[in-house]
Amino acid sequence: MDVHIQNIARVLVFRAVNGRIFTLGEIEKDYPIVPAGTLDYYGVVDENVEHFRQTGRALNDGHREVLDRLLDALRASPAASMLFELVVEPIEKKQPYRFVAANMALMERLAVELTEYQNQARASGKRLDMLVRYASEMNDAGGSVYAGHPVRFKKSFIEVRRAFRKRAPQIRFTFSPALRADLNDAKIAQYWPGDRYVDVIGATWYVHGENQRVKGMANMRSYFQRAVRVGKPLAIDEFGGALGESQSDYHGNDIMLESMLREIEMLADTGITFAFGTIFLDDQKYGVDATLDFLKPA
DSSP states (O other): OBOOBTTEEEEEEEEEETTEEOOHHHHHHHSSOBOSEEEEEEEOSHHHHHHHHHHSOSSOHHHHHHHHHHHHHHHHSSOSEEEEEEEEEOOOSSSHHHHHHHTHHHHHHHHHHHHHHHHHHHHTTOEEEEEEEETTTTTOTTSSTTOSOHHHHHHHHHHHHHHHHHHOTTSEEEEOOEEOTTSOGGGGGGGOOOGGGOSEEOOEEEEESGGGHHHHHHHHHHHHHHHGGGOSOBEEEEEEEESOOSGGGOOOHHHHHHHHHHHHHHGGGGTOOEEEEEEEEOSSSSSSSOOOGGGSOO
């Protein structure tokens, strides 16, 4: 079944087990939904830079496999279009944003190669929409090596956005901070790079255990109630949750996900809608017992 959530236009699903990303066909087989697309991750690290130097290509075999399978799924689907979001992460350990600036040719090549996949979809009479989520969760100073530096983030976001506009102006960019109970959502404004560089206002939203449910949901609501005033499309780049709070006690994914979706749908009463939302499932926290059976039609 297609997923119908009243104020999310397209529901995507990401599922990974032992580091392997599930195809859309596998997701449809295991869960009672037909995803409208998926996502993948791309690290701006020395390994990918070296791959680019040696081959002239930005995408490695793993990325191409994900995109090839997505393209196959799109061609076989009755859907006219699907959505792919690439999470571009500046995760080189030393001075990650400077590393990106020094390798802007890699970013331009990445833009070209993503456009090539869009052209293949178009040649098949389909449309593959694409977004780049650059330096996501940049407000989580306890997270990735690039996080916690608003001035550096804004400068780098603008540089990468300009590189993509040069080579792939049709690929959109999403602004995507982390939303959690333990993060001050009011501080996210420090990271805003400017209206002209952001196409979609998104976020990753996770609820780590029952004790974080109330605050985590309040932070999500307040963030999007502010974001909607900017007048750009909104999205939930990733969302997931569990009732358990420790690695040995993660459980209740369906219960938390259903509760989170109810909170999302309640925002429709205030006129807030989302261009897309991605259900995030893994084998560590957010997919250990998820079935998504609550999405089956009554």
